[in-house]
Amino acid sequence: MTHNQRGRCIAALLAVVAVACAGSDTSGGAPATEGGPVALRRLTSQQYTQSIHDVLGNDIVVPSRIEPDARLEGLLGVGASFVSVTPSGFEKYEAAATAIAEQALGSELRGANLSCEPSSASGADDSCAREFIATIGRRLFRRTLAEDEIARRVAIAASSATELGDFYAGLEMALTSLLVSPNFLFRVEEIEPDPADGSRLRLTSTSVATRLSYLIWNSTPDDELLDAAESGALLNTGNLAAQAARLLDSPKAEAGIRAFFSDLLTFRRIDEGLVRKSPTEFPAFTLTLAGDAKEQTLRTIVDHLVTNELDLRELYTTRSTFLTPSLGSVYAVPFGGGGWGPYEFAEDGPRAGLLSHVSLMSITAHPGRSSATLRGKFVREVLLCQDIPDPPANVDFSIVENTGGELRTARERLGEHVTNDACAGCHQLMDPIGLAFENFDAIGAYRTQENGVDIDASGNLDGQSYDDAIGMGQALRDHESLGPCMTRNLYRYAVGRNPVSGEQALLTFLDDRFAASGYRWGSLIDALVVSDGFLTASGQREAEEVAQ
Amino acid sequence: MKNNSLKWVLAVAMGFVASACGSTNEGAGATGGSAGTGGSAGTGGTGNAREALGYVFGDFGFLYPDMNLETYPNMENTDFGEEGVRGFDLDGQIGGGTDPGTCLHEDFDAPDGTPGIDYGLWSFLRQFEPMRQSQLIDSVISSAVKNGEMSIVMELGGVDDMVNDDEVTVQIFSTQDSPLVGTDGQVLPNGTLAVHPDSTYHSTIATGAIVNGVLVAGPFDVSLKFNIQIVDADMQLTDNWIRLTLGNGTASGILSGHWSTAQIDEIIGTPTTQNGNAAGFDYTEFLAAMEAADAGYDEESGECTSFTTIFRLEAVTAFLTD
Numbered sequence: 001m002t003h004n005q006r007g008r009c010i011a012a013l014l015a016v017v018a019v020a021c022a023g024s025d026t027s028g029g030a031p032a033t034e035g036g037p038v039a040l041r042r043l044t045s046q047q048y049t050q051s052i053h054d055v056l057g058n059d060i061v062v063p064s065r066i067e068p069d070a071r072l073e074g075l076l077g078v079g080a081s082f083v084s085v086t087p088s089g090f091e092k093y094e095a096a097a098t099a100i101a102e103q104a105l106g107s108e109l110r111g112a113n114l115s116c117e118p119s120s121a122s123g124a125d126d127s128c129a130r131e132f133i134a135t136i137g138r139r140l141f142r143r144t145l146a147e148d149e150i151a152r153r154v155a156i157a158a159s160s161a162t163e164l165g166d167f168y169a170g171l172e173m174a175l176t177s178l179l180v181s182p183n184f185l186f187r188v189e190e191i192e193p194d195p196a197d198g199s200r201l202r203l204t205s206t207s208v209a210t211r212l213s214y215l216i217w218n219s220t221p222d223d224e225l226l227d228a229a230e231s232g233a234l235l236n237t238g239n240l241a242a243q244a245a246r247l248l249d250s251p252k253a254e255a256g257i258r259a260f261f262s263d264l265l266t267f268r269r270i271d272e273g274l275v276r277k278s279p280t281e282f283p284a285f286t287l288t289l290a291g292d293a294k295e296q297t298l299r300t301i302v303d304h305l306v307t308n309e310l311d312l313r314e315l316y317t318t319r320s321t322f323l324t325p326s327l328g329s330v331y332a333v334p335f336g337g338g339g340w341g342p343y344e345f346a347e348d349g350p351r352a353g354l355l356s357h358v359s360l361m362s363i364t365a366h367p368g369r370s371s372a373t374l375r376g377k378f379v380r381e382v383l384l385c386q387d388i389p390d391p392p393a394n395v396d397f398s399i400v401e402n403t404g405g406e407l408r409t410a411r412e413r414l415g416e417h418v419t420n421d422a423c424a425g426c427h428q429l430m431d432p433i434g435l436a437f438e439n440f441d442a443i444g445a446y447r448t449q450e451n452g453v454d455i456d457a458s459g460n461l462d463g464q465s466y467d468d469a470i471g472m473g474q475a476l477r478d479h480e481s482l483g484p485c486m487t488r489n490l491y492r493y494a495v496g497r498n499p500v501s502g503e504q505a506l507l508t509f510l511d512d513r514f515a516a517s518g519y520r521w522g523s524l525i526d527a528l529v530v531s532d533g534f535l536t537a538s539g540q541r542e543a544e545e546v547a548q
Numbered sequence: 549m550k551n552n553s554l555k556w557v558l559a560v561a562m563g564f565v566a567s568a569c570g571s572t573n574e575g576a577g578a579t580g581g582s583a584g585t586g587g588s589a590g591t592g593g594t595g596n597a598r599e600a601l602g603y604v605f606g607d608f609g610f611l612y613p614d615m616n617l618e619t620y621p622n623m624e625n626t627d628f629g630e631e632g633v634r635g636f637d638l639d640g641q642i643g644g645g646t647d648p649g650t651c652l653h654e655d656f657d658a659p660d661g662t663p664g665i666d667y668g669l670w671s672f673l674r675q676f677e678p679m680r681q682s683q684l685i686d687s688v689i690s691s692a693v694k695n696g697e698m699s700i701v702m703e704l705g706g707v708d709d710m711v712n713d714d715e716v717t718v719q720i721f722s723t724q725d726s727p728l729v730g731t732d733g734q735v736l737p738n739g740t741l742a743v744h745p746d747s748t749y750h751s752t753i754a755t756g757a758i759v760n761g762v763l764v765a766g767p768f769d770v771s772l773k774f775n776i777q778i779v780d781a782d783m784q785l786t787d788n789w790i791r792l793t794l795g796n797g798t799a800s801g802i803l804s805g806h807w808s809t810a811q812i813d814e815i816i817g818t819p820t821t822q823n824g825n826a827a828g829f830d831y832t833e834f835l836a837a838m839e840a841a842d843a844g845y846d847e848e849s850g851e852c853t854s855f856t857t858i859f860r861l862e863a864v865t866a867f868l869t870d
Contacts, residue, residue, distance in 0.1 A: 283730025323592060329728050329738045334867030336595040336725070336740035343592030 030509050033532035034200065036500040037541035038189035038207075039081040040182070044069045046259055048185075050219040054252075055139040056104040057112055063096040069268070073498055074382060075489070076263045081496035081541070085185065097179035101172040110168060118167040124158035125167055133157070133174055141183040142213075142221055143206040144230060153177050187214065191537045202536045205229040208240065212529055215494045216247040218259035237530040244529045248522055257306060257521070258298050260493055264382060266363060270294045277443055278368045284330050285362065285443045292324045293358035293444075299340070300354065305521040312486060312519040313477040316353040317470075319345040330358055330445050350439055350446055353473035355379070361437060361444030368442065369403050372410050375437050376430030383476065385485035388426055395423060408451040410438050432459040436472035483519055487511040494528060497541075506533045595742050595869030601707055602868035603799050604727045605700040606735030608693045610673055611635070611802060611858040612681040613656070633657075635858045636766075636789045636804045637664035639843065651852035653842035666856035668842025669807065675837050678820075678827040685816065685827060688776055694735055696726030698774035698783075700861075701741050701868055702799070704763070705753075710794050713758040718765040718790055720803075722749035722773040727866070737797050737864040748782070749773045754790065763792040763799075770805075778826075779819045784811055785857065792863075800862040808854045809838045 043051065049062040067089035072079035085093065104113050114132050118125035133153045137145045153174040161170025178184060189207045194200040203211065209229035213221040221229070225243055233239045247253060262268065269275050270290050277285035299322040304310050310318075323343040328335025331351065335343060345351040354360055355375075364375040380386045399405075400413045407413040414431045438455045441447050449455060457468040464475040476482060487510050492498055499507060510527050517523030528534055613633050633656040642664045643655055656665040678684040692698035705717035721743040728736040743750065749771055756765025766789030771782045788805030817834050820827035844854030 279731035283732040283734060284728075284736050286729075286731055319590075325740055326728055328740055328867075329736050332738040333590050333592075334597050334740045334869065335592060336742055336867070336869045341592055344590055346590040349590065 030527070030531045031505040033503055033506040033536070034538050035203075035495065035533045035536040036497055036503065037539050038191055038203065038537040039496060039541040041080045041187040041189065041496045042067070042083050042085070043185060043187065044076050044080055044259075046262075047214060047218055050217075050255060051140070051184075052100055054217075054219045054222070055136060056100065057109055059109060060100055060103050063092075063099050066092045066096050071266075071268075073492065074264075075493055076268065077260075077493040078496055078498065080187075085182075090180070093185060094176070094180050097176045098172075100179060101175040104175060105168045105172050114171075121167050122165050123167060124161040124170060126154050126158055128167075129157040129161075129171055129174060130154050132171060133178070136175065137178050138226060139220055139223070140178050141181070142187070142210045142226070144226075149183075187211075189537070191539070194536070200536055201539060205232060205234040208234055208535060209243075211494065211534065212240070212244060212247065214256075215529070216244065216256045216525065217250070217252040218256045219252065237535075241526060241530055244526060248525060254302055254306065257302055260490065261298060261301050262294075263493065264489055265297065265360065266382075267294045267298075267359070269363060270359070275362050276367050277362065281368055282441075282443045284326075284445070286326070289326045289330065289358065289443075290362070292327050293362060295340075296322055296324075296327055297354055297357045297359040300357070303342075309520055309522065312514075312521060313482055316355060316473040316477045316482075319347070319349075319352045321345065321357070327358060330443060332446065350469065352470050353477075355437065355473055355476070356440065356444070356469055358444035361440045362442065364434075364437075365442035369401075370410060370438060370440065370442050372414060372431050372434030372438060373400070373427065374434065376432065376434030379433045379476065380429055382489075383485060384479060384481040385488050386429070386481070388429060391423065391426070403451070408453040409455060410450065411435050411456055433461060433472065435459055436466060436469050439469060483515055484508075484511045487514055487524060490524060491528060491533065494534060499533070500538070503533050506531055595740070598703060598743070598868045598870060600703045600705040600868070602741075602866045603702045603704070603863035604723075604735060604739060604741055604866035605693045605702065605861055605863050606727070607690055607860070607862040608698070608700060609686050609689045609860060610669070610679070610681075611667070611860045612673075612686075613667070613670060633665050633667055633670075633858065634659060634791070635665040635667050635802060635856075636791070637662075638666040638787065638789070638804060638806070638856050640664075649845050649847065651842045651845050653840075666804070666842065667858045668840065669855040669857045671840050671842075672812075672837050672855060676827075676829055676834070678829065679816075692774060692776045694727060694729050694733070696724075697776045698772065699723045699726055699741070700772060701743060701866060702863055703743075703868055704799075707758070709758070711758065711761050716756055716758055716763060716765065718754040718756060718763070718768070718792075720751040720768075720770045720772075721868075722771075735864055738866065740867040740869060742869045744773060746773075751788075754788070756790075758794065761794050762801075763790070763794055765790050767805075778823050779815055781815050783815060784808070786854075792861075797865045798863065800860075802858050802860055804856070804858045806843050806854045807857045808844060809841050810853070812838065812855070 045064070045066055045068070048066060052060055052062050067083075067085055069076045070079035070083045072082055103109060113136065114128070115135070116128040116131050118128045130150060133150050134145060137150065137153070156177055157170040157174035159170070160173040161167045164170060182188070187210050189211070190204045191201045191207070192204050194202040206226070206229045209221045209225045213219060213225055225234075225247070228234045228239060228243055234243065270293070275290060300318070300320065301315060303320070303322070304315055304318060305312060321343050322340050323331070323333070323335045324340055325335055325337065333343070333345075335341070345356075350356070360378070361370075361375075364378045365371050366374075377388050380388050399407065399416050400410075402413070407416055414427065414435070436457050436459050438450065439446055439448065439457050447455065457472075459466060459472065461472060461475040461479065464478060466472045466475050484507065488499065488507055491503075491507060491510065510524065510531065513527040514524045611633070635656065635658070637655070641650070643653065653666075653668050655663060656667055657663050658665050673679045679686065689698065693700055699722065701721050701723045703719045703721070705719070707713055707716050723741045723744055725741040727741065728739040730736045751770035752768045754765040754768035756763060767787045769784070769786045770788060771784045773782055774780075785803070785805040785807055788803055790801065790803045792799040792801035813835070816827070817829070817831060821829050821831040821834065841852040841855050843856050844852055846853050
């Protein structure tokens with residue numbers, strides 16, 4: 001048993017003990033809370049792909065052209081609760097479903113996906129079709145299919161098989177029908193009255209299973225979790241905690257934590273080629289480098305939080321990371337070999353923490369220059385959950401954009417820019433933070449000067465002074481809002497919406513638990529998934545409601 | 549020496565010293581410095597870091613006395629002037645003389661009027677359009693140093709001062725690694741490359757000095773491994789001298805030495821004319837042109853068996869490992 005597994009088991013055991021000791025207090029002292037409204041949550045493209053792979057096999061090539069995801073309140077995970085499927089989007093899903101069904105039931109993969117042998121390959125076999133539809137359909141819909149849902153698709157398979165003279169072609173039609181169903185494309189969060197308290201609404205056990213699975217695996221529940229849900233076992237928070245521990249112990253949990261941090265850190269922008277750099281000014285920023293940069297940060301996070309179970313706050317100070325030769329070139333450190341390997345940035349070097357990575361320094365910069373403002377905004381909004389208003393429409397950015405003028409450094413240019421009172425208020429929140437990273441150019445390469453002038457990276461983060469990015473990382477690590485903000489972001493990601501007002505006490509409780517554990521990731525998950533906020537709801541979200 | 553250059557060198561040196569002093573790595577055990585940071589060693593990666601200043605060639609090819617300087621802006625004020633060739637007087641004679649055991653040839657003058665600059669291969673190259681600047685052969689070689697078909701790295705040893713240093717060494721290696729190439733098509737600095745595991749492709753060590761930022765060192769022999777399209781061979785250059793202008797993370801200049809006619813035939817003549825005549829040479833004319841060889845007098849045959857050559861090169865800093 002690994003250290004990680006032991007940790008999970010102890011956490012699960014503690015949860016069970018807590019349940020036994022606390023009687024009806026099933027969430028370890030968490031304040032009674034009514035969760036916010038539930039909604040239909042469309043699978044993100046990553047969830048769609050991962051679900052297909054988990055249900056029909058990793059050999060399936062999932063078409064990438066499906067309905068694009070929408071980011072809302074900083075998270076795709078929240079945006080997914082507020083999107084539908086457009087007519088053109090449906091066509092894309094239908095095309096994808098057809099392609100997937102052809103592969104899943106093609107001669108190479110059908111053996112792995114179909115447990116029965118049809119009585120005839122050239123015609124209908126309702127029994128075998130039913131078995132397939134019921135089994136695969138349960139995994140796709142994340143619940144057992146109703147009889148009419150099965151019968152309808154058995155009929156589709158039969159008529160198509162008869163017409164086409166091919167059992168498998170007929171079954172492909174039935175599978176396509178499953179894959180374009182809203183029951184697959186959307187996570188349908190259903191609620192029911194809580195028998196213990198008729199005034200409360202709770203998620204059904206299958207909806208809890210789905211929330212749990214997509215939170216931890218970013219994919220569909222497996223059979224064991226569905227069994228636990230449909231047997232009612234999951235309604236017991238001890239069992240729920242045990243299932244959460246099992247999921248966290250699975251290798252699939254890495255995909256879950258990667259998905260959350262990719263979402264939070266807006267890495268989709270790298271995937272979609274939206275982080276661009278001037279090819280003449282930053283020739284090192286190749287597609288390979290961009291992909292490696294994202295992967296570096298995700299590997300660092302997984303290694304830190306999952307493999308080594310370290311304090312989340314130290315993600316902003318750690319010198320441990322992973323590199324490739326292309327990253328080594330930008331970091332100007334020797335790193336040979338053909339692929340990935342661990343690396344420790346020098347103790348007295350200029351880099352420590354995620355905010356010194358190429359990924360985040362590139363995302364929070366312009367194509368041709370760094371941006372202290374974007375970097376400061378990122379820290380305030382994403383890492384500290386502080387709102388920064390959008391700039392006025394008539395702002396004159398010419399001073400900050402003129403890097404070749406008399407104002408040689410970003411600090412000088414921004415200093416001039418904020419003489420405009422309309423800008424000063426917000427910039428004073430962002431710029432001192434962002435200027436700490438001015439030693440990193442638009443792709444995160446280290447520099448000591450800008451336009452021949454030494455860079456001053458000193459500043460102050462809400463009372464804690466620093467001299468450079470290393471000090472800024474330490475100030476961020478010590479900031480009182482860092483832990484609560486991560487709790488809030490994970491909570492929003494888990495429930496697919498911003499917290500409602502009644503949930504603040506719960507967030508405070510979760511953060512206390514998180515802090516008490518030394519900011520261990522697993523502890524936050526453990527506490528979150530048995531909380532009322534995760535398990536209860538105020539009702540179905542009305543169509544016209546927007547994110548709060 | 550520019551301040552930044554010194555910092556860079558010091559940082560690299562500190563890194564390598566630190567790595568040599570036993571920093572550990574759970575993985576492959578390699579260590580190295582953090583160039584440009586002033587920091588000490590980071591740890592990680594593969595291969596054992598070498599204790600000298602490394603470079604990787606970003607461009608390499610024949611020097612064209614009539615070259616377009618707009619194409620090679622870095623060559624301006626370094627190794628080529630419109631009024632002469634800044635090569636080397638390899639044989640110590642003006643014109644090669646007429647005595648037995650010498651090869652009669654015409655020399656170039658350097659821009660400052662210094663006579664005796666040897667570049668016999670130019671008389672050969674200029675006869676064949678595919679060998680002219682930016683034509684087939686030039687393009688193939690230029691691409692080969694970038695795409696891994698003919699990757700070359702270089703190590704400067706004993707450098708205490710990048711502007712003036714009276715005792716430095718130069719060693720050139722082939723590498724099986726491909727340099728990193730940027731979106732502008734140029735080789736990127738600070739890549740990590742391993743010198744070729746076969747010492748055949750390690751040059752002899754040249755000694756020299758840096759004066760006012762220009763390094764001159766020699767003589768040395770080098771065998772460069774390459775595998776370009778249909779040609780898998782070694783390029784053997786002997787009795788070479790090198791002149792490099794050292795910049796902030798760059799080195800550009802020339803490598804001048806001797807290249808045997810047999811090798812030129814093996815590497816260019818035979819394969820390019822006998823495999824679909826890809827280069828478009830008349831092989832008979834090719835062989836005839838080689839009779840203008842200006843060096844390597846062979847007493848037995850009474851023939852001159854090699855050309856004096858000048859190759860241009862541009863390099864950027866790199867981390868080298870064994």
